[in-house]
Amino acid sequence: MPEGHPVPVLPPIERASVAAPGAELIAEPAESRAKRRTKYGVLFWVCVGIVGAMILLAVLASVLPIQSPTSLDYQAVNSGPSLHHLLGTDDLGRDLLSRIIYGSRVSLIIGFGSVGIGLLFGGSAGMLAAFRGRGTDGVLNALSFVLLAFPPILAIMVIEAFWGKTLLKLTLLFALVATPQLFRVVRANTLSFANREFITAARSMGATTNRILFKELLPNVLPSAVSFALIGVAIAIVVEGSLAFLGLSISLPTASLGNIINEGAQLYNLQANPYPVLFPSLYIFLLIVSLNLIGDRLRASYDTREAKL
């Protein structure tokens, strides 16, 4: 985080005797990093570890000593977990562990990629709209409402069906859907800071717009935007999985978590061998729960109670 203006001490919030988990973190001033580490709790770091390990596995998939996700082993069709196939195989004898690791690439790239792009564009637009106000805000705000009016999954389904289902196109489409949502979050957040004293102070000292945006507002807005974005990543991964499950994400035979489950869920497969459904389901669950928990804890420690806008 860039060293900018000192983080303003938030107005004291009446502490209820019983508060939502994490709410006690709200009113506390910035503390040393070490202390913060214990504050997030052990579970938080376990989840960071899980997501980190999953990303590492996905990145290193091609150099890891695992089988190809598409090679067929007719000796071991529908086999359960064994030494040779750690998580077993599917109905074509493909190694499940390898399919899950390669499949996670699709989920992770679309999830992090689209939300990253959305954060970049939606976030900048949101800050600009909130800071400029008036015309800029009116136009961008109306645009975001229009984009949000269309149910996201429907837009993605219909467009990619005709446009093509490559990884790049899917990521861009997901980014298109994520942008207005992140725009709204960042805009609301920036608005709550834009009229605070320290901004007025900076302005009265003759700070340029750029300086105010990047040195004063950004450090304050970024943490909560990132924590929201992490939950956005989880949502994007679930939506991608649902599309893949419907056969509408990346084209076969590229593995993705959703299409592994889809193939496993065909009735004759489901009766023969539940593992191709269970293992990727478990993987998705761990990934989503970790992302949610990380995002939730971060948000609890950074977000002031958002005023209704």
Added chain:
Amino acid sequence: MLVYVAKRLAQLVVIVFVISVLAFLLVHLLPGDPTLTILGPNDTPQARAQLLQQLGLNKSLLQQYWTWLTNVLHGNLGESFITHQTVTNAVATAIPIDIELIILSQLMALVVAIPLALFAALRPNGKLDRVANSGSFAMLSIPTFVAAVILVLVFAVELHWVPATGFNRLSQGLGPNLKSAVLPSVALALGSVVIYFRLLRTDLIATLQEDFVTMARSKGLSTRYILLRHALRPSSFSLLAGAGISIGSLLTGTFVVEYLMQLDGLGFQLVNAINQRDYLMVQGFALVIAVFYVLINFVVDFVLTLLDPRVRRA
């Protein structure tokens, strides 16, 4: 109040108009020539010219939109190239299934979520609250396509309690209808129940610390009476707002559930139409689903203003 509703209605009209333009453009501006699909091997210049004429594709985009819109407003959404069924007809057979699934699942979700939240909020950080809270956090991370497959695996494939696929319409009798609707509804309800529980619990905990609750308590009212008569209503606003927010994921959920269990609803038919590149069908379904979505959002908003006068002033 009237002014507020009129304003919202005007917004609604604008949004529906935008949706109609988007639905129209979605299919018209995207690459991929529908005439190729329709003609297939019969692709001769004459046949193509005739087809373009017949579909009105040789006119300007604006004219096409106008023709399309007037047709839509007359309830004519066109006709499938493949099955030659009218889209309106397909929508009419699909919608009852979706409505039934949504109503059943939301009822189930509320029946479970409200009592659970009441008990949990009664003793925040008590045993029940902690279990329910962390349990719901975990459930929040189970996508519908995972939950639905596992439900089918357990209750249809292993236990044979309910059929794994297919839907019996209400006209085939209530018993068979419920039997085929229960599994998909439960799969959908799982996602909603968590959201409702978490929202209501947070709100209830806050409400129960208000002075008027202390007052009611000091008057000697029973806990039950306070919870149901004093605390529930002011705590139900974010529940309702949450219902609006969860429509999007509910939509994804119905697509998944219908596809998995081969229920002939909007989602299942839309996915089929997309796979067959049946573009008028896709357009019609996209329009209907999007309008449906916006309408539900509007109704939720409207009920919210009826319950909570603060929204109107904001």
